[in-house]
Amino acid sequence: MAKTLLEVKHLKKYFKVSAGLLHAVDDVTFTIEEGKTLGVVGESGCGKSTLGRVVLGLLDATDGEVYFDGKETTKATKEERHELRKDMQIIFQDPFSSLNPRMTVKEIIGEPLKIYGLCKTKEELDERVAKIMETVGLADRLAFSYPHELDGGRRQRIGVGRALALEPRFIVCDEPVSALDVSIQAQILNLMMDLQEQRGLTYIFVTHDLSVVKHISDDILVMYLGCMVEKCSSDDLFDKQLHPYTKGLLAAIPIPTIGAKKERVMLTGELSSPIEPKPGCRFAVRCRYAKDKCFTENPVMEEVLPNHFVSCHYVREINGLD
Numbered sequence: 001m002a003k004t005l006l007e008v009k010h011l012k013k014y015f016k017v018s019a020g021l022l023h024a025v026d027d028v029t030f031t032i033e034e035g036k037t038l039g040v041v042g043e044s045g046c047g048k049s050t051l052g053r054v055v056l057g058l059l060d061a062t063d064g065e066v067y068f069d070g071k072e073t074t075k076a077t078k079e080e081r082h083e084l085r086k087d088m089q090i091i092f093q094d095p096f097s098s099l100n101p102r103m104t105v106k107e108i109i110g111e112p113l114k115i116y117g118l119c120k121t122k123e124e125l126d127e128r129v130a131k132i133m134e135t136v137g138l139a140d141r142l143a144f145s146y147p148h149e150l151d152g153g154r155r156q157r158i159g160v161g162r163a164l165a166l167e168p169r170f171i172v173c174d175e176p177v178s179a180l181d182v183s184i185q186a187q188i189l190n191l192m193m194d195l196q197e198q199r200g201l202t203y204i205f206v207t208h209d210l211s212v213v214k215h216i217s218d219d220i221l222v223m224y225l226g227c228m229v230e231k232c233s234s235d236d237l238f239d240k241q242l243h244p245y246t247k248g249l250l251a252a253i254p255i256p257t258i259g260a261k262k263e264r265v266m267l268t269g270e271l272s273s274p275i276e277p278k279p280g281c282r283f284a285v286r287c288r289y290a291k292d293k294c295f296t297e298n299p300v301m302e303e304v305l306p307n308h309f310v311s312c313h314y315v316r317e318i319n320g321l322d
């Protein structure tokens with residue numbers, strides 16, 4: 001049986017804002033096996049990027065626990081977090097703004113190695129940087145280039161190389177291809193999947209784009225205003241999504257075949273506020289199936305089909321399940 005590398009239990013992240021407490025991540029629970037990818041999807045503002053940062057310890061959790069390889073990281077000291085960073089890395093959405101414009105490709109990729117003192121000599125550092133550049137498909141001649149001299153795809157390859165420098169086991173990929181042209185997106189996704197296969201990497205892949213996440217994810221977690229609404233295998237989600245919100249998200253994906261038809265459950269209505277949210281389903285104001293109970297009681301995640309979890313009071317009725 002595969003080993004669980006990451007376990008997240010009832011994780012919460014609230015931010016104080018002038019109008020009260022903003023519930024960015026509210027009671028999120030999941031596990032990821034080593035070498036697998038969990039896609040985390042939802043619209044902008046659903047808390048998916050915040051979730052990735054709290055899991056990594058870049059933001060403190062308000063409540064809940066994160067275990068990496070069996071050890072709780074949410075209570076780690078500053079020194080322990082520094083050590084954990086070797087194993088837990090992040091690739092950011094916008095390679096341009098996340099790379100220091102005054103550093104060359106070689107300096108950017110070599111920086112983590114220097115910070116952690118992993119190379120004894122300059123020759124060893126040069127050798128390791130060259131190897132990483134080769135791994136992520138960056139030609140030697142680009143070693144002394146600056147990020148602004150390169151296209152988006154190459155810049156994101158630098159981001160991937162920097163994340164790989166410390167040989168991590170786990171990477172949060174925060175919308176890593178959203179800022180790239182479609183043709184380049186495929187190259188970066190293929191690179192990430194190759195690296196996963198070669199190194200047994202474990203990913204959380206955060207995106208708003210379901211068509212991207214389909215190819216890279218083993219499981220998918222759908223979030224809505226900080227809450228989990230559906231979690232299952234990638235195949236199951238694209239085969240039969242059960243939550244009304246997920247149905248709407250999938251309906252928004254363009255169909256490439258001329259004349260193709262599918263059920264359209266378009267998402268309409270205003271989002272409710274994640275600041276001091278009232279009891280009830282957060283999707284209720286946009287849900288065409290909502291009844292009185294939806295506005296007063298929080299739905300909980302339950303296993304509706306084998307390994308297919310949904311948070312909706314009326315999921316069986318809506319989907320014609322017993």
Ligand code: SF4
Binds near residue numbers: 244281284294299312
């Ligand atoms: Fe819709 Fe109610 Fe289900 Fe929420 S709990 S998704 S409002 S039917």
